Amino acid sequence: MSLPRPLARLAVLGAAVLTALAASLVLAGSASAHVSVSSQDAAPGGYGKITFRVPNESDTASTVGLRIQVPPEAAMPSLRTQSLPGWTATLTTSDLAEPLQVHGEEVSSYVSVVEFRAEAGAGIAPGEFQEFALSGGPFPEAGALSFPTVQRYSDGSESAWIEPSIDGQEEPERPAPVLTLAAAAGIEGTASESAGEGQDDSAHAAAVEDSPGGLALFLAILALLTAVGGVVLGWRAGRRTVSS
Template identity: 70%
Template sequence: MSSNAMPSSSTALPRYLARPLVLLAAVLAALVASVVVAGTASAHVTVASEDATPGGYGKLVFRVPNESDTASTIGLRIQIPEEAALASLRTQPVPGWTATLTTSDLDEPLDNHGQEISSYVSVVEFRAEAGSGIAPGEFQEFALSGGPFPDAEQLSFPAVQLYSDGSEAAWIEPSVDGAEPERPAPVLDLAADPADTADGAATATPGAEEAGHAHGEAENEPAGLALFLSILALLAGLGGVVLGWRANRRTVSA
């Protein structure tokens, strides 16, 4: 056989392709991770209000996304701690759901316009009727109206999400040193003036599905930025592969 024969083809990648492909693999891994983060950040049960202020009355909206791929959400149990006790509390009807209120005695009575209140609504539970519920990939909003709200900047409302397969998701963990736990309790931010919550007004209105929740938007901003940067890096990596391929073709042609 002649020593000038062309070498047989090899399965090894050319050097001009190997490095860009390694870069692309890393970018794709980051892209997948950012998508997962974005998905989990929006799965929390959250609460917001456009008009609740310390000492005033307002409407609370609990947004409940279904995080299960196979089971429907059929119940939501909201706990109202004594430090968040309201003298008056009402539920907004939700088609296909029933609401049950549980009252508890107060250690220290509330003064409501000169009237002493010794008990308050401590648990609100929404239950789906037969054939109803929050299916996978959907969400629902549940609204409460009441007051007066305590003189505080934030109020926590631990909640338990019930599923049709018998499982539960307990959103009851408090944040520690600003770090969000795996199952954070819904936290309501109270503004001193209703104008302070104007940015979150549209997102807290039931039916504004496309607007997004005020808390959900804050949680999703870092994930959205990571996703955007990952896409840019992916495009840059693809550009490197194309440039390397063209350079190799010019070398072979020469």
């Protein structure tokens, strides 16, 4: 038994929109799966904590290593790791071409590589993520800092998150984590806004809505509702014409 033409049209439009919706969700998931870095208090010239969020992209292997490079332009005189159960951290230092001036003293070397390694039986399993925290400063006088990072898996494969992101261009496939430094004048505002959970939830919701995945989801739902409304109106108009 075939459906009436309006209902058949509705079914076709609904299937098309649902397909687009599924595709947008897949794209949104893949776009957010890379290693990222963020901070609540890092500002130029100040000290703060930075956190690397590492999702596991593999379906079969665990993440067992993370190698974070600190380029000379992101050099900090002081950089420390936060202990993480099941992981060991190794710091590598390098000489600076131009010493840093800190509290009237010259600093000629800095931590250039931070490497985390999972102990036996540990690691980030498929479908999970982990956060690795560093504390340091003073941060360079810059708006953003890039930290090329290599993620190592238990099967011997690696994901090199090292490609630079360029303003005005599409995000690369393997972007290096970029830390945006807060303006010094905006730190107090950030701290006061985080005092209440309701304000935090609102800010998180706004961030989700502003993301490409959230926009794609909104447009797909809007298209589906528009299609349903149009077909229903057309069906009712057809029925009134027949009855008259």
